[in-house]
Amino acid sequence: MTRYRPRFSRTERTLHWANAVGFFFLLATGLTLYLPSLAVLVGRRQIVQVVHFYAGIAWIAVLAAIVLLGDRRGILRTARELDEFDRDDLRWLIGRRPAPQGRFNAGQKLNSLLTAAFALLFLVSGLLLWFGERNTRYRFVSTVLLHDGLMYISLALLVGHLYLALIHPTTRHSLRGITLGSVSEEWAARHHPRWTPE
């Protein structure tokens, strides 16, 4: 019988899916504002703009609420894991093997760190776009560029993330961890040998 080991806590999973739902909704409404062909099709720019803006605010607020109301200590522990890179993590990043990994491999650490930083930057540039339209004090020539650039890089990260989580045969077992919370011991030992459950 397959034995399983818990990988992601309820708070972590909630955080992940709230982030995913928010991101896809913002991507859809954002592309409607961004792509001329979609803009022609949908129209109602003012309404889409308001929906996109408040959805963005809600997205960040919900993420913050999950951290505050959830297992704060667990999240702090996770943050520490993401902070720490050892020599094997660096070896892993440049493709050297063997490079035994912990609960997060170095790529997952980078992806999480970038995703968190981007959420903050999306918020800052989004607020500047919103208020810059109303007051020149908040207007920078590059705000739009930053917001769009974040979208392009996030999209690239997302494509890689979806490929590894859904398609790539040896990694897609991890989907079980972020949905049900646990992964098989055997898979964990193979992909994350340095991960020692508490």
Add this chain to the structure above:
Amino acid sequence: MTEIEPGAIVPRTRRFGRGVFLGTVLTGVSSLYWGANVWSRVSSALSPLENAIPLIPTGGWRIYTISGTMPRFDAETWRLRIGGEVAKPLSLDYRELLSLPRVEQVSTFHCVTGWTVKNVHWGGVRIADVLALAGPGATAHALEFVSAEVPYTDYLTLEQSRLHDVMLAYEMDGAPLLREHGAPVRLVIPEMYGYKNVKWLNGINLVPELKSGYWEQLGYDENAWVGHSNGYGI
């Protein structure tokens, strides 16, 4: 606990994560100051490639509208009305507009929100050629441009409208102006930000003086000089 063999080296950890996070945030925030400059250099370097394969799906354009749906152009019913203080009010249909002396120009389009589209190829007519047909009155000093997207209007002084590259454009990049770009004709004044470049134009009125257009009533500058208005370069 994993067993650690005697003598095995426990990998030393470094707190790189916070560096990645903070570095990314700082790079992003500081790009508010350097982003446009760097991007303009990168995009000029990439422009030969961009011509072959469009890297940005929008061609760099963003479509801003103020109403629920974009005006739809019908060549049979569309008219450009020239009125206000003129000797002879006019109503041009699409064919009559196309029969006026045609000019072409390549100019850069700047939006006040920070994006720019370089080397846009416009085809259209000079305002002077249209006004000549109507005969501006002696007391007229400004033009009111009326969009089919109600209530969008904007204004130029007669003097501003005579700048060498101001035009009423009915073609963009070799094709009739697309709906999202203001079909069938839009105002183009490259020296000023996009909000002065009224789309879906269907009326020009000669008026005694400059007034506040749609965005100016919401706080934008009446004289929308690129780089010298709306909080930039002041």
